[in-house]
Amino acid sequence: MDEQITELFDLTKKLVNLESVTGHEKSCCEFLSGYLQNHGFQIELQPVTEGRANVFARLGEPDVVLSTHMDTVPPYIPASEDEEFIYGRGSCDAKGILASQVIAALQLKASGIRNFGLLFVVGEETLSDGARRANMMPAGSKFIINGEPTENKLAVGTKGNLRVDIRATGKTAHSAYPELGDSAIEKLLDVLGEMRQLPLPEDPVMGRATMNIGFIQGGHAPNVIPDSASAQILFRTVCPSVELRQKLEAILKGRCDYEFVRDTLPIMMEPIDGFETEVVAYSTDLPNLTRWGRPLLLGPGTIHVAHTDHECVKKSDLVRAVELYSRLVRELKNRV
Numbered sequence: 001m002d003e004q005i006t007e008l009f010d011l012t013k014k015l016v017n018l019e020s021v022t023g024h025e026k027s028c029c030e031f032l033s034g035y036l037q038n039h040g041f042q043i044e045l046q047p048v049t050e051g052r053a054n055v056f057a058r059l060g061e062p063d064v065v066l067s068t069h070m071d072t073v074p075p076y077i078p079a080s081e082d083e084e085f086i087y088g089r090g091s092c093d094a095k096g097i098l099a100s101q102v103i104a105a106l107q108l109k110a111s112g113i114r115n116f117g118l119l120f121v122v123g124e125e126t127l128s129d130g131a132r133r134a135n136m137m138p139a140g141s142k143f144i145i146n147g148e149p150t151e152n153k154l155a156v157g158t159k160g161n162l163r164v165d166i167r168a169t170g171k172t173a174h175s176a177y178p179e180l181g182d183s184a185i186e187k188l189l190d191v192l193g194e195m196r197q198l199p200l201p202e203d204p205v206m207g208r209a210t211m212n213i214g215f216i217q218g219g220h221a222p223n224v225i226p227d228s229a230s231a232q233i234l235f236r237t238v239c240p241s242v243e244l245r246q247k248l249e250a251i252l253k254g255r256c257d258y259e260f261v262r263d264t265l266p267i268m269m270e271p272i273d274g275f276e277t278e279v280v281a282y283s284t285d286l287p288n289l290t291r292w293g294r295p296l297l298l299g300p301g302t303i304h305v306a307h308t309d310h311e312c313v314k315k316s317d318l319v320r321a322v323e324l325y326s327r328l329v330r331e332l333k334n335r336v
Helices: 003-016 026-038 091-110 129-134 184-196 242-252 315-333
Strands: 042-049 052-059 064-069 085-087 116-121 143-146 154-158 160-169 210-218 228-237 257-264 277-280 294-297 312-314
Touching: 003 026, 003 085, 003 091, 003 315, 026 042, 026 052, 026 091, 026 116, 042 129, 052 129, 064 091, 064 315, 085 091, 085 315, 091 116, 091 312, 091 315, 116 129, 143 315, 154 294, 160 184, 160 242, 184 210, 184 228, 184 242, 242 257, 312 315
Parallel strands: 064 116, 064 143, 143 294, 154 277
Antiparallel strands: 042 052, 052 116, 085 312, 160 228, 160 257, 210 228
16 A cells, blocks of 8 residues: 555544544644644644644645644544544544645645645634634635535535524422423423524525524423523524524514524635535534635535544545645645
């Protein structure tokens, strides 16, 4: 097997075996900093919160930057493999992508290409705090190639997201005498039911916006009227969220406490000749990296296994991604 292909697979497994659930990316940051420095890259750490930092590696003054995230969703699942796949948490989203970008960068460096960089951020799976920090420290690049699982197709559109957290309050009482209490759970269910009936916008390219009630909690026991209940709801948006937010506030005001904790715009991107394209339904760090150049999105793996207990990535897709990243960097540098 080719030496760099072996290194690609080994690097993917090493990264998967570094537990880096959001908020715990330190070991991954330290490993990548040392690895890339040993390969001749200039390393800059971008502090985000205590013990957490983005890794920016450069050769010269970058025109093009390859980027993805170091963090994963829980729980940690160590790496395993067979002849066709590498398995484990982050294998698809996004440590296999990260490894492909690193090996592509080593190939570009070996061929004499300079003035490009690598940006690996924390916090993508929650609030994109790493990307927002990076956007305060732009490198002057003209293009940023973000990595997410796109099945090695160049994404020409990504949905945005709008997250709203809701908290209902009531009054406890014995369940045999509900008239003496005020059920927070029933209040919450009422507003969630109305939210589910909202007509969601559609876009001819992006498709239809969607809603997911991803988290609910509340109450104390079956025989107690609950005095508190909460929920977290995520909308995948296809247009600016102003109108949707207004409709949600009309439902929620005076009935529940609420907070819009994340609002990410959808993005349309340009196709490039010779690259297969698609539209993806998820959002990325790109809306928070606006000062790093014109955005592109491409990566190995399928989003359909990301965040699952059987997360995996095809080894052949990783190899293909290295070639695509290398070709894309060369193509974009020719445009500078």
